[in-house]
Amino acid sequence: MSPETRKRVxxxxxxxxxxxxxxxxxxxxxxxxxxxxxxxxIMNPYFTGITRGVEDAANQRxxxxxxxxxxxxxxxxxxYLRLLQSKQVDGIIVCSSRLEDERLxxxxxxxxxxxxxxxxxxNTQMGSVMVDNQGGAAAAVSHLIxxxxxxxxxxxxxxxxxxxxxxxxxxxxxxxxxxxAQDPELVVDDSPxxxxxxxxxxxxxxxxxxxxxxxxxxxxxxxGALRACLSLGRAVPDQMSVVGLDGIQVSEVVTxxxxxxxxxxxxxxxxxxxxxxxxxxxxxxxxxxxxxxxxLVVRSSTGPCPNHA
Amino acid sequence: MSPETRKRVxxxxxxxxxxxxxxxxxxxxxxxxxxxxxxxxIMNPYFTGITRGVEDAANQRxxxxxxxxxxxxxxxxxxYLRLLQSKQVDGIIVCSSRLEDERLxxxxxxxxxxxxxxxxxxNTQMGSVMVDNQGGAAAAVSHLIxxxxxxxxxxxxxxxxxxxxxxxxxxxxxxxxxxxAQDPELVVDDSPxxxxxxxxxxxxxxxxxxxxxxxxxxxxxxxGALRACLSLGRAVPDQMSVVGLDGIQVSEVVTxxxxxxxxxxxxxxxxxxxxxxxxxxxxxxxxxxxxxxxxLVVRSSTGPCPNHA
DNA sequence: CTGTTAGCGCATTCAG
DNA sequence: CTGAATGCGCTAACAG
Numbered sequence: 001m002s003p004e005t006r007k008r009v010x011x012x013x014x015x016x017x018x019x020x021x022x023x024x025x026x027x028x029x030x031x032x033x034x035x036x037x038x039x040x041x042i043m044n045p046y047f048t049g050i051t052r053g054v055e056d057a058a059n060q061r062x063x064x065x066x067x068x069x070x071x072x073x074x075x076x077x078x079x080y081l082r083l084l085q086s087k088q089v090d091g092i093i094v095c096s097s098r099l100e101d102e103r104l105x106x107x108x109x110x111x112x113x114x115x116x117x118x119x120x121x122x123n124t125q126m127g128s129v130m131v132d133n134q135g136g137a138a139a140a141v142s143h144l145i146x147x148x149x150x151x152x153x154x155x156x157x158x159x160x161x162x163x164x165x166x167x168x169x170x171x172x173x174x175x176x177x178x179x180x181a182q183d184p185e186l187v188v189d190d191s192p193x194x195x196x197x198x199x200x201x202x203x204x205x206x207x208x209x210x211x212x213x214x215x216x217x218x219x220x221x222x223x224g225a226l227r228a229c230l231s232l233g234r235a236v237p238d239q240m241s242v243v244g245l246d247g248i249q250v251s252e253v254v255t256x257x258x259x260x261x262x263x264x265x266x267x268x269x270x271x272x273x274x275x276x277x278x279x280x281x282x283x284x285x286x287x288x289x290x291x292x293x294x295x296l297v298v299r300s301s302t303g304p305c306p307n308h309a
Numbered sequence: 310m311s312p313e314t315r316k317r318v319x320x321x322x323x324x325x326x327x328x329x330x331x332x333x334x335x336x337x338x339x340x341x342x343x344x345x346x347x348x349x350x351i352m353n354p355y356f357t358g359i360t361r362g363v364e365d366a367a368n369q370r371x372x373x374x375x376x377x378x379x380x381x382x383x384x385x386x387x388x389y390l391r392l393l394q395s396k397q398v399d400g401i402i403v404c405s406s407r408l409e410d411e412r413l414x415x416x417x418x419x420x421x422x423x424x425x426x427x428x429x430x431x432n433t434q435m436g437s438v439m440v441d442n443q444g445g446a447a448a449a450v451s452h453l454i455x456x457x458x459x460x461x462x463x464x465x466x467x468x469x470x471x472x473x474x475x476x477x478x479x480x481x482x483x484x485x486x487x488x489x490a491q492d493p494e495l496v497v498d499d500s501p502x503x504x505x506x507x508x509x510x511x512x513x514x515x516x517x518x519x520x521x522x523x524x525x526x527x528x529x530x531x532x533g534a535l536r537a538c539l540s541l542g543r544a545v546p547d548q549m550s551v552v553g554l555d556g557i558q559v560s561e562v563v564t565x566x567x568x569x570x571x572x573x574x575x576x577x578x579x580x581x582x583x584x585x586x587x588x589x590x591x592x593x594x595x596x597x598x599x600x601x602x603x604x605l606v607v608r609s610s611t612g613p614c615p616n617h618a
Numbered sequence: 619c620t621g622t623t624a625g626c627g628c629a630t631t632c633a634g
Numbered sequence: 635c636t637g638a639a640t641g642c643g644c645t646a647a648c649a650g
Contacts, residue, residue, distance in 0.1 A: 017418060019395040023335045024643035027626045032332065034375070034396070042351070043361050052352050055378055064392060066343070067376040069364055083373060086328040087343070109326060194562070223562055253503070253532055255564035333627035336642045 026088060035276060036084035036092040038068045038077060045248040046218070046265055047095060050117065053269025054093060061277050063090070072098050072161075081107040091276045093117060098160060113279040115272050115288070119162050127275040127288040129268055133163050136261040136294035137170030137215065140243045143259070143296055144213045145178055148305035149241060152180075153211035155200040155221045157192035164192075167217055167245060183209075192217055197224025205232050205240075212240065212305045219244035219251040222258055226301065237303030247297060256300035268292050335397060344585060345393035345401040347377045347386060354557040355527070355574055356404060359426065362578025363402060370586050372399070381407050381470075390416040400585045402426060407469060422588040424581050424597070428471050436584040436597040438577055442472050445570040445603035446479030446524065449552045452568070452605055453522045454487055457614035458550060461489075462520035464509040464530045466501035473501075476526055476554060492518075501526055506533025514541050514549075521549065521614045528553035528560040531567055535610065546612030556606060565609035577601050 026032040037054050039047040051067065058065050066089065068080040077099055084092055091113035097104055101122040108114055115127040144152050154171050157164040168187070175182050188203050190196035197216055204211060205228060216222035222244030226236060234240045236256055244251055247262030275288035335341040346363050348356040360376065367374050375398065377389040386408055393401055400422035406413055410431040417423055424436040453461050463480050466473040477496070484491050497512050499505035506525055513520055514537060525531035531553030535545060543549045545565055553560055556571030584597035 017415070019391060021336075021643050022396040023332050023341065024626085025645070026332045027330075027336060027628090027643080028645040030626080041361075042364070043357055045354075048352055048357055051376070052350070052378065055351070055376060059378075064375050064377070064396065066373050067360070067364060068373070069361065069368075082328055087331040087373065106326070250559050250562055253559055253563055330627050333642090334629075336627080336644090337629040339642080 030088070032088050032090055033062055034064045034066060034087070034089050035273075036066045036068060036080070036087075036089045037095075038070055038080050038084075038092065038097070039095040040072045041069050042067065045250070046246050046263070049248075049265025050095060050269035050272070053266040053271075054273045055269075056266075057270045057273035057277070061273075063273075063277075070097075072096075074099050074103065078103065078107050085109055085112060090280055091115070093272045093276055094119070095272075096162060113276060115276045115279070117268060117272050121287070121289075124287070127272075127279055129272045129275060129290050129292060131163070131263050131268060131292045132294050133166035133263075134170035134173070136245060136263065137167040138174040139294065139296045140215050140245065140261050141171055141174040142178075143298065144215065144241060144243065144302065145174075145180070147213070147241065147302060149211075149213040150180055150305070151183070151186065151209065151211040151213070153186045153188070153204045153214040155197055155204070155214060155216040155225060156187055156189045157196075157217035157221070159189060161192075164217060171215060186211055190221070193220045194224040194227070197221030198228045199224070201225035201228035202232070205229070205234065212307065213302070214240065214242050216242065216244050219246045219248050219258060219260055222260070222301075223250060223254050226254055226256075226258070236301050239306055241302040241305075243302055247295075252299070259299045259302040260297050262295045262297050264292060264294075339397070341397050341399055342371055343373045343375060343396070343398050344582075345375045345377060345389070345396075345398045346404075347379055347389050347393075347401065347406070348404040349381045350378050351376065354559070355555050355572070358557075358574025359404060359578035359581070362575040362580075363582045364578075365575075366579045366582035366586070370582070372582075372586075379406075381405075383408055383412065387412065387416050394418055394421060400424070400589055402581045402585060403428070404581075405471060422585060424585045424588070426577060426581050430596070430598075433596070436581075436588055438581045438584060438599050438601060440472070440572050440577060440601045441603050442475035442572075443479035443482070445554060445572065446476040447483040448603065448605045449524050449554065449570050450480055450483040451487075452607065453524065453550060453552065453611065454483075454489070456522075456550065456611060458520075458522040459489055459614070460492070460495065460518065460520040460522070462495045462497070462513045462523040464506055464513070464523060464525040464534060465496055465498045466505075466526035466530070468498060470501075473526060480524060495520055499530070502529045503533040503536070506530030507537045508533070510534035510537035511541070514538070514543065521616065522611070523549065523551050525551065525553050528555045528557050528567060528569055531569070531610075532559060532563050535563055535565075535567070545610050548615055550611040550614075552611055556604075561608070568608045568611040569606050571604045571606050573601060573603075 070077040093115045095117040105122045117129045121128045188200045190200040225242050229236050244258045244260035247260050251258040251260045271290050278288050379386040402424045404426040414431045426438045430437045497509045499509040534551050538545050553567045553569035556569050560567040560569045580599050
């Protein structure tokens with residue numbers, strides 16, 4: 001055909017909004033430019049940040065992301081994993097999976113590229129992004145010890161979560177390292193949200209020998225603890241110090257602003273996607289394993305130990 | 310083959326984790342069981358709730374959702390829309406689009422099923438889910454008037470957004486209906502976040518004749534306003550009433566807890582997906598158009614007008 | 619370097 | 635009712 005006709009045809013095609021069918025392309029090339037993201041719950045601000053980090057990094061590299069909320073239910077997680085693979089996603093990022101190693105790896109086809117967030121890889125083909133939860137909790141405890149606190153309570157989340165265990169052991173480890181007594185009644189479990197924090201804090205406050213400071217599994221629990229102190233008439237930080245973990249937005253908005261350990265959610269997500277992109281680009285590369293650091297943010301919910309002053 | 314062999318083959322297939330290739334199926338059936346969700350920003354708690362509502366309803370119906378953050382940038386939105394269509398999603402939900410009608414409809418192929426959230430449909434083939442923003446703002450103003458306030462400031466968001474305009478006109482409309490004077494200097498624009506609210510509130514508080522109450526475009530701005538009051542020494546609600554809009558989680562956690570207009574984000578998302586599913590199921594159905602109601606939640610940031618008492 | 623063809627893995631159609 | 639052929643729209647390998 002003449003070059004002129006050709007041009008006209010191309011322009012018309014453009015005008016009519018023609019776009020190549022990505023399904024057909026995917027079938028032919030075995031590349032969909034789509035990845036799957038499995039998280040417990042997008043409504044949890046912690047995972048919201050991760051999601052945004054993943055999406056930005058993905059978009060930048062020409063990938064789309066399919067969002068899956070597992071609600072920490074193993075069956076839901078497995079169903080999503082199957083679905084994602086049947087949709088031929090190029091890779092999958094799984095956050096805070098609660099599946100046993102066995103079920104997790106059997107739900108993933110051997111060839112699928114996977115990056116785990118907040119969980120040790122279950123085989124040698126997965127990348128991983130680990131937040132330094134243990135170090136974060138340790139820094140929080142050290143901060144309280146520096147302020148003179150010796151009886152430090154810990155509001156634990158649900159013990160089945162990886163982050164929970166890492167943070168708990170950061171707490172215990174630090175107490176031991178410093179040589180402080182560990183009173184088992186100072187560690188209480190509850191759901192990792194505001195209500196759970198409230199309940200757990202009340203239990204601690206009603207102890208015969210209550211702690212002078214409380215470290216909380218996450219900021220949401222810390223907010224609940226703040227409220228518990230308020231309702232029982234304990235002034236924060238004068239009579240009770242409270243420190244959270246995560247550094248979500250509410251932590252700076254509550255009264256008093258929360259001393260917390262900032263965990264860079266956005267960056268975690270971004271790194272996860274970058275690790276996945278590396279796996280996707282180069283098969284034989286050494287597995288990406290990144291550790292995301294945490295940072296102590298001192299605000300107004302912690303102060304010197306009253307008895308100690 | 311023998312039925313026994315057959316059984317064994319099927320079992321092996323099952324064990325090896327075989328799953329049908331959704332790409333190939335999609336190519337053949339022209340149905341991908343995937344939808345696209347375009348929102349400004351998942352980090353905004355308002356959209357987080359919508360997203361979860363969409364995802365739940367989608368999952369329940371066997372759909373996956375591709376998440377797209379547009380950051381309210383027209384080019385980004387258009388790019389995503391093209392991408393989603395090239396991936397042959399069955400339908401698209403677009404939240405708070407800032408595109409002009411022309412560009413929005415030309416970015417969508419005529420056959421694609423679309424549901425708009427917080428925006429009037431631009432043609433007769435789209436479904437829509439509208440939050441009753443105007444009614445919500447009106448209820449907030451009425452609440453303040455009932456408390457005796459006559460000078461009511463309004464912290465407006467960016468005037469290019471649909472929600473902003475609806476809320477602003479709810480405010481103006483109510484003042485007019487009651488017969489209260491409208492002082493233009495009582496309406497200030499700023500970015501719809503904590504810092505924007507802080508700045509805007511300061512401007513209002515420094516007026517020669519400051520208002521006795523402030524209505525804020527959203528809860529984030531209201532939190533900023535609360536802080537502004539604190540920093541300028543105005544007691545809330547004794548010297549200044551503040552009301553927010555949205556009912557996100559922070560609104561109940563700040564001090565004092567915010568009186569606000571609750572907008573059911575989750576339900577908005579859910580309804581949007583249900584509307585889309587209807588469009589997908591039945592071509593000739595009357596277009597789903599749903600209006601989501603709002604609800605006044607009175608907490609502790611509003612009180613009687615001091616001069617009036 | 620351009621133009622043609624086979625095949626990706628399904629669903630659907632048609633024949634047996 | 636079961637089994638083989640056709641095509642979905644694209645890319646890749648191939649031939650001209």
